[in-house]
Amino acid sequence: MTETDQSLGSHPTSPPPKPGPLGVLAGIAFRRRGRVVAAWVLAIAAAVGLSAAFAGDFAADYSAPGSDSSQAQNLLADRFPDFAGDTVDVVVHADDVTAPDVQRDVTTLLRELSAAPHVVGADDPYAQPGHISEDGQTLTAQLRLTYDNGANVPEEDSERLLAVAEQAERPGLEVALGGESITWAEQGEIGSEGIALIAAALILLVTFGSVVAAGLPLLVALAGLGVSAMLTGLFAALIDVPDWSTALATMLGIALGIDYVLLMVTRFREWRAVGLDPERATVATLDTAGRAVLVAGTTVVVSMLGLFAMGLSFMRGAAVVTIAAVLVVMAAATTLFPAILGYLGRHVDRLRLPMGRKRPALVTEGGHVEPPRGWLWWGRVIERHRVIAAVVGVGVLLALAAPFLGARFGFPDAGNEAEGKSVRQAYDMLAEGFGDGANGPLLLAANLDEPGDDAALERLTQVIGATDGVAAVTPPIMNEGSDTAVFTVVPMTGPQDDATEQLIETLRSAVIPDAVGGTALEVYIGGVTATAIDSTDNITDRLPLLIGGVVVLSMLLLLVAFRSVVIPITAALMNLLSVAAAYGVVALALEGGWFGQLIGIDTPTPMPAFIPVLIFAVLFGLSMDYEVFLISRMRESWVRTLDNGRAIVDGLAGTGRVITAAAAIMVAVFAAFIPSDEVALKAIGVGMAAAIFIDATVVRMLLVPAVMHLFGRRNWWLPASWERRLPQLHVEGRPEVHLPAPAKHLEPVG
Known part of the structure; x- marks a missing residue:
């Protein structure tokens, strides 16, 4: 100074x-x-x-732009609007669903459901083939909605449908509703903000x-x-x-x-x-x-x-x-x-x-205020045992990341919901009465531009019906202009089964092209199951773009902020290890074993592909937060003393309590997602809470200082030619200009 x-x-x-x-x-x-x-x-x-x-209404389109399922949806929306909307499955179980009293009750139920807002029509299960199970104990009908995405249906309208279905139940007659809009309606409010604020207040009181x-x-x-x-x-x-x-x-x-x-x-x-x-x-x-x-x-x-x-x-x-x-x-x-x-x-x-x-x-x-002695002691322990600390830190992160190697991507469905929910009951009743594939039917849309396409369409339905893995094919239904047809293919396997995904791939790549070869007939495979598969593939294909772009931009920011080549590289690598560990924790929870049951996941559940995307985006940013807090105090000491070892110990000791308290608050905030009924939010909550805990303890308090001790003065190396070109952010500020002369009697700190 x-x-x-x-x-x-x-x-x-x-x-x-x-x-x-x-x-x-x-x-x-x-x-x-x-x-x-x-x-x-x-x-x-x-x-x-x-x-x-x-304020506008919430809306979301989870389809993959340009995909086969998206083209099917667009074709139906343009030429067959009655089939373009989302659907609600109405499932009824009785000893004999064809009995006169049951038939009367079902007819009344469907009439009342059809009169509800945003419902444009309902199937007649007694007039159309394939809607009554072979044992005569289960029937299903579909309500067609005006919304093309069930997540956008007003919650109160879906709750009204549930109320009508509940009123129709009686001894010997079970009624359950399924579909995306019903799933959203049964999730309820999370109420996490209040929990998070209370937890944060307690942690802050203890800290200060x-x-x-x-x-x-x-x-x-x-x-x-x-x-x-x-x-x-x-x-x-x-x-x-x-x-x-x-x-x-x-x-x-x-x-x-x-x-x-x-x-x-x-x-x-x-x-x-x-x-x-x-x-x-x-x-x-x-x-x-x-x-x-x-x-x-x-x-x-x-x-x-x-x-x-x-x-x-x-x-x-x-x-x-x-x-x-x-x-x-x-x-x-x-x-x-x-x-x-x-x-x-x-x-x-x-x-x-x-x-x-x-x-x-x-x-x-x-x-300067001397950091707490306990954190100084810890910083010196890491300095003395830097190699052991680095090996232990990396080993812990790799062990936590291991379950992610067996992760199964996909979208959770009603079969992963709690047993008491209507959507879960409808799922189980459909699977028992019609087979697992009834919960994931494929909706095929065909564009008929030439007269000969009718014969090709008939030949196509016969070929698909004879394909391995197909349980049933419904007859095509034509629109008023006779230029578009829609029909349903029911797989033998459930929507999350790998065999179902393989069937869709076989139909798209081989069966359909071979059957319509030489004609102008265009056929697209849509429906919830196909859309989920296409969306998953689309997200996983783009994930490397996200990771690469964010990592490079973050490294450039740290390069300018700390005027170091080594720090951005090590920060990026450690953050990636931290993200991988978070992915592993989420994968372990979704397996539905002992850990999953602790948080309410009791069945093997696929990992929605957008969860790794969100976890990466949020966690990488938050990890960089802690990196900036820690390294800025280290750099402050380095600029003052030019002693790498002291800078690391001072930075760790000076921010240890802050980062620990901040991480505890973050863990409490994201853990508040875990009680949610929605599997995706539950997975985000457990993943983020675990990730923040891991990052603030294993990474920031153990691995980062250990690795920086190993690199020594090379941590602060920057090519001379870059020194002149990079702007000076002075992220650590200029504390020396604010410091008064040392005094013997100072105010106490908490």
Whole structure:
């Protein structure tokens, strides 16, 4: 530190240092705190008002653009709208479904269901072949809906259908409804936000020991949530936004808002402990920790931008609302937080809990607060046993990732739901009465442009009916223009069976081309099962684009932020190992064994392909958050001492408690997904909670420092030619310009 720098804080009357842009912003917000708080209140009110006036409905298209199933859907929507909509399966079981009293009750039931909103018609199971099982105890009919995606059907309309079906039941007559819209209606509300906030509040109280300090992150997170949650409805009016993205964006916004302010409250207390007044401590906090927050938030945004590479509308919608939540949180952390410190900065340690004692701040000769002794001890243990720590860390991650090698991709269906749900009962009744394939029929759409196509269509249905793996083929139904036909193929195997996927591949690649060769007949295979398979293939094919793009962009950001070649490379590799471990935990849960049963998954369940995508995008960003928190403190020490070993120990000790507390909050937030009835959200919850725990313990607190000790001074190497070309972000800030002269009697820290 230069004499000039020392003089800046040597006397109470010395002029404030010249901070960077974030420090300037913090000073303005601190001094004009009333206006800033009022602006945030107005922003929340405006967001609520705009959402109430212009919010759109949630919508999601899970089909794969350009796929065979997508072309089938488009053809039906254009020429056969009655068959383009989603369907609801009505399944009835009785000793004899053809008995007069049962037939009368079923007819009445179907008439009442057909009168419900968004239902355009229903099959007559007694007039059409194939709707009554061979034993005469089960029948099925389909309700055709106006919506082409069951996830978009208003929940209250599906609940009305369930109520009608329940009223129709009587002793000897069982009725169950199946279909995507019914699945969504039976999931109910998650209610995770309240659980997450309560858990976060308890962790913050334990971390800070003060109600005021613990309340600051919660206040900022709730303000950000008030704006971002309302913006979601506005985005839904412009683009397709899946309803589950609201829970994801809300949880991420809460977790990041709390974590970012947690980091800054910790740094603010350190600045207060070394003698700065509240305003200068606020400026210094934003000029140091605030920079790390902006870089960390940017890495999350970069990760979520990777979802656009998937080329799927529902992924874009989820990315947009999540990015909006992150940006709002960053804005709140850099404007609202310093404004609130203007009111509460002097009282940050008030309302202390009767637990433990305040320990005096230990200050080094340079005026820095010495990190907790326990974390210093741990940092030195890693330094002495760096090789063992690195080997153990990698071994643990690889062991956790191993179950992912046997992961089975696909979409969970009603057979994976809880036994008490109507969709599960309908699934089981259909399988028992008509065979497993009845739960995954294939809907074939044929485009007939020439007169000879009729004969080709008849020949095609005969050939498909004789194909191995096909249980039944319904006669083709023609539209009014006689240019489009639709018929159903029922496989012998269930929708999640590998044999069903192989059958679809055989029909597409061999059976259909051979049967219609030499004609103009065009045939596409659609339906829920085919759409799920096409969507899974499409996502898995694009996943390398997402991973490659996000990793490269994140490495470039870290390269500029820390002016090092080694740190971005090791960070990317360790984050990939962390993601693989998270995938392994999810795969283990979806196996339906002892671990899956702990969280409510009791049947072998395929992994939806979009879950690895979301977990990667979110986790990679959050992992980079912790990387930035940790490395920025290491770099701060490195710039001051040029001692790699000390820099690593100081950085680990200085951020250990913050990262541990932040990770505990993240784990609590994402674990709140686990009670959800939806398997996808449950899997995301367990995967993210496990991933954050692994990343904050095995990776950040063990593997990263061990590997950095192994690399030594090479951690901070940057080619000389790059030194001049790369911009200086100073992510660690310039703490030396804010430090006062060392004092013997300092404020205690918690």
